[in-house]
Amino acid sequence: xxxxxxxxxxxxxxxxxxxxxxxxxxxxxxxxxxxxxxxxxxxxxxxxxxxxxxxxxxxxxxxxxxxxxxxxxxxxxxxxxxxxxxxxxxxxxxxxxxxxxxxxxxxx
Amino acid sequence: xxxxxxxxxxxxxxxxxxxxxxxxxxxxxxxxxxxxxxxxxxxxxxxxxxxxxxxxxxxxxxxxxxxxxxxxxxxxxxxxxxxxxxxxxxxxxxxxxxxxxxxxxxxxxxxxxxxxxxxxxxxxxxxxxxxxxxxx
Numbered sequence: 001x002x003x004x005x006x007x008x009x010x011x012x013x014x015x016x017x018x019x020x021x022x023x024x025x026x027x028x029x030x031x032x033x034x035x036x037x038x039x040x041x042x043x044x045x046x047x048x049x050x051x052x053x054x055x056x057x058x059x060x061x062x063x064x065x066x067x068x069x070x071x072x073x074x075x076x077x078x079x080x081x082x083x084x085x086x087x088x089x090x091x092x093x094x095x096x097x098x099x100x101x102x103x104x105x106x107x108x
Numbered sequence: 109x110x111x112x113x114x115x116x117x118x119x120x121x122x123x124x125x126x127x128x129x130x131x132x133x134x135x136x137x138x139x140x141x142x143x144x145x146x147x148x149x150x151x152x153x154x155x156x157x158x159x160x161x162x163x164x165x166x167x168x169x170x171x172x173x174x175x176x177x178x179x180x181x182x183x184x185x186x187x188x189x190x191x192x193x194x195x196x197x198x199x200x201x202x203x204x205x206x207x208x209x210x211x212x213x214x215x216x217x218x219x220x221x222x223x224x225x226x227x228x229x230x231x232x233x234x235x236x237x238x239x240x241x242x243x244x
Contacts, residue, residue: 094227095224096226097225099209
């Protein structure tokens with residue numbers, strides 16, 4: 001199993017979540033975050049904005065679904081065909097165990 | 109060392125905090141998050157609660173009320189949840205998971221939350237620069 005953390009633009013949140021549901025992956029946790037990337041923020045005039053608001057979508061997924069989910073996020077979070085700075089990042093880390101509280105089952 | 113990420117109901121925050129102290133892991137980081145789970149495909153799981161909510165909606169447009177209640181219960185909507193991050197030694201992981209499950213189990217059949225366990229490569233205590241398990 002893997003834990004996918006995707007950082008996307010706030011205005012793309014609903015679109016990404018809708019596309020994930022349509023593709024059959026409903027479960028997700030959503031957090032509002034601020035951050036900056038390789039571009040060191042945005043400079044507008046003399047002011048540097050280096051705490052840019054983003055949305056982090058956290059999903060626990062099976063190994064077989066991982067690539068599908070990444071491609072859905074990749075496709076729906078882009079602002080144009082080529083993509084642009086600030087469209088986000090996707091991080092994938094190993095997940096050893098997952099439990100469902102209501103049933104007590106050791107599964108997703 | 110392992111990182112335990114638990115997503116629980118907002119109103120179970122205090123019960124979870126108490127359970128963590130009882131299980132010997134007092135330290136944690138908590139966030140307010142929005143989340144949703146798997147789509148509820150077996151509608152019988154939410155039938156009782158739906159009936160209760162429909163009763164409260166008496167006098168309103170039934171179809172509109174039903175659509176709203178379905179939206180709340182079937183899992184498509186984002187719902188506020190509390191996310192706990194706990195770093196623990198390997199041997200402490202199972203007792204902590206048992207404590208969180210014990211504190212958060214309800215009769216609602218869906219929506220009690222999830223617990224994830226991830227490996228942690230290293231921990232550093234900023235004050236003393238200790239590394240590894242002694243820094244916990």
